[in-house]
Amino acid sequence: MRTDRTFTMLKPDSVEKGNIGPILEKITSAGFRIAAMKLTQMTTADAQAFYAVHKERPFFGELVEYMTRGPIVAAVLEKDNAVEDFRTLIGATNPAEAAEGTIRKLYAASIGENAVHGSDSDENAEIESQFHFAGREIF
Ligand code: GDP
Numbered sequence: 001m002r003t004d005r006t007f008t009m010l011k012p013d014s015v016e017k018g019n020i021g022p023i024l025e026k027i028t029s030a031g032f033r034i035a036a037m038k039l040t041q042m043t044t045a046d047a048q049a050f051y052a053v054h055k056e057r058p059f060f061g062e063l064v065e066y067m068t069r070g071p072i073v074a075a076v077l078e079k080d081n082a083v084e085d086f087r088t089l090i091g092a093t094n095p096a097e098a099a100e101g102t103i104r105k106l107y108a109a110s111i112g113e114n115a116v117h118g119s120d121s122d123e124n125a126e127i128e129s130q131f132h133f134a135g136r137e138i139f
């Protein structure tokens with residue numbers, strides 16, 4: 001398993017608000033190389049599977065509705081220490097608690113609609129990348 005890659009989604013709110021460009025600029029300016037990228041839309045079954053770890057949480061239904069309501073940008077990003085550095089770049093799950101200058105502080109509306117996803121471990125980065133991309137689509 002590679003340890004220098006992470007997986008991200010620019011969530012439906014980011015696409016709806018026209019924030020794809022500004023967010024990608026933040027990501028590449030922070031030193032991440034785009035190894036894979038596409039505009040796609042998750043089905044209900046996709047979102048339920050992707051977020052299965054949260055299936056008992058009270059917000060699960062709301063999360064699945066949100067993540068399936070429109071297209072997302074899915075991407076694999078490469079950089080030394082990618083997983084940890086990307087979590088720092090996006091900021092806390094709740095934008096009200098996110099550090100100044102982070103992507104969620106700048107572009108997220110609420111804890112539910114929080115603009116971006118970032119993998120939380122090297123293992124999940126690999127699983128999530130394979131969920132969205134075939135091996136030949138990752139460069
Ligand atoms: P993340 O790793 O920072 O994305 O946060 P989690 O893994 O804890 O949660 C996954 C996603 O579920 C978050 O990014 C939010 O979109 C959503 N979420 C988390 N907590 C809440 C909550 O309390 N309410 C709602 N509506 N959504 C939440």
Ligand code: MG
Nearest residue numbers: 093118119120
């Ligand atoms: Mg998480």
